[in-house]
Amino acid sequence: MSARPLDRLAGDFGESWKLTFPCTRAEAEAIDVDFSALAMLEPPPVLMTTEEVVDDAERWRLDAYFDSKPDKATIAAIRALVPSAAASTAKAERVPDADWVTLSQSGLEPVSAGRFFVHTAEYAGAIPPDVRAFAIPAGLAFGTGHHETTTGCLTMLDAMKRRGARVDNLIDLGTGTGLLAFAALHLWPRAYATATDIDSIAIDVTIENAEANGIALGQRQGRVALSVADGTDDALVQRRAPYDLVIANILAGPLVEMAGDIAGISAPGGQLVLAGLLKTQAEGVARAYRRQGFRLAERLDLGDWAILRLRMRR
Template sequence: MSAKTLTTADADTDEPSGDAWKVTFEGPRAQIHAALLAHEDAPDWDSEIVIAGSEIADDRPDDWQLEAWLSHPPAAHDLAAMRALFDGDAPTETIEHLPPTDWVTLSQAGIEPIREGPFYVHTPDHPALNAPGVRDFVIPASLAFGTGQHATTAGCLAMLAMMKRRGVVVRNLVDIGTGTGLLAFAALHLWPRARALASDIDAVCGPVVARNADANGVRLGDGGGRLAMVIAAGMDHPLIEASAPYDLLIANILAGPLVELAPAFASAVTPGGHVLLSGLLTTQEPAVRAAYARAGLRLAARMTRGDWSILWLRRRRFGGGRSRATVPSDWSRRW
């Protein structure tokens, strides 16, 4: 799968587009994220210029790029508008001419189906497996992260299946940073009577999750066997707080926010409850595990996928109490 992407606009077409040009700026994640936020507040932004931010590579989570697409060669005023997003400190840009391309087909290219435990995840370009004991999920490539191909998402699917095999019972679950909704869907398949809640910091994920739920027969709404969706940073939403405590909390986000949210996550799960974490590199695992040990959770199982760690933690059955969730000042997803 390509790098996780945070986008601010999307083009949907059934026909190949004409020639296009791409302008790319590379910089630290915080700098690119700040530029994307500046774009959202730019009142006179040319709607013909589509921009997106993404990781440059999966093993370089702090190195990002901002890309801008135009249907014409970028003029001086176009480049000036892009540079202005960086508040006077714009990285040197590169400009690339792109030939006519069917962007919809291209967006699906290279995304092969995956099989993890009882789950088979594929894009609409591939048929369902339709095999006994296998749950097919069709997840189109989209603005939201989580088609299953990234090691963190696939690892979470495998860990959820392990939890089920080991007898974990889930009646109430939450998926923080849900992206496409895939992990919440998978959890509901394993525990079909559970009440489920999904959240994401990016508003684009709301309609994405709704479309994917409809395509996969996942019922939306409140109550057992249904999935509710909210837009929130971390745990900062009244419904997330009111629906706690949870038997299972899933968070496939970033190591930094995982560390800062450890107390809030721990207080939001039941004594003996389960937390599934991913989005952290193996080099970041000691810091994450230490934060959750201080919050009263112990390691139940771990697995690695390439450079990434997937952690299953359990809250101790004694001590601790619910506290109001706090949001890290720099909380953001990787897309």
């Protein structure tokens, strides 16, 4: 049995209520792609998908955690996320005095990607030698390292460094937990680094994670400058441009919409690492960036997901 909590989670609950529905792997992945279906719930539930039978794409489970007993409309909204469970009955189960963050992370194994080792705070095992370890809790923001898109970005960045890529000024758009910005700064420690997110909670989480992992914050070289920003439309982002590395682990739709804006802050010869897109969406995203003067330099497929590295033509 393997567990994968979705990367957007809610806050700490003193006591929880849980709903469980059967689902398929495809449905589990679709939930991760479009969390907006639950935007009307406040606070949003914690969603956790579990592979109940190894390598059986039809035998997955969706658990939804709430800070109060869900009503009928909420139960219907969760059931709608997994169409194969349309005929399933669900009863809210109380989980008294449970720390759902610990519960959701208890089955998570650390992630190894290149020279990086990402683990949760609850991990009590040994950290391998010669790696840069990051403790990233599955909490309030996207990007714990346990999804293929984040793992793929880490792998791609590590490969760039091994091939001798030079980066002096980098930005992580939609940073989530800060993990990718931290990893990039570890690879290029003398670079200027910027990390932004449209969600102020994500920036708060990034500050906490930076402190926990010994990452210096600020606007000088070797530090990560933070900003709550909607894409590239931000004074700090514009002032620090152009960037020779842009990382954007978002979703395919926003990546296409932002192609012109990202081109506008990219240095000639600069590189992009784009993720959050399914393999079926990769060509459409690459096409949008070719129109802005980029060429596809590398593609990495992990599961149903694609990670693209593009380079701005000089």
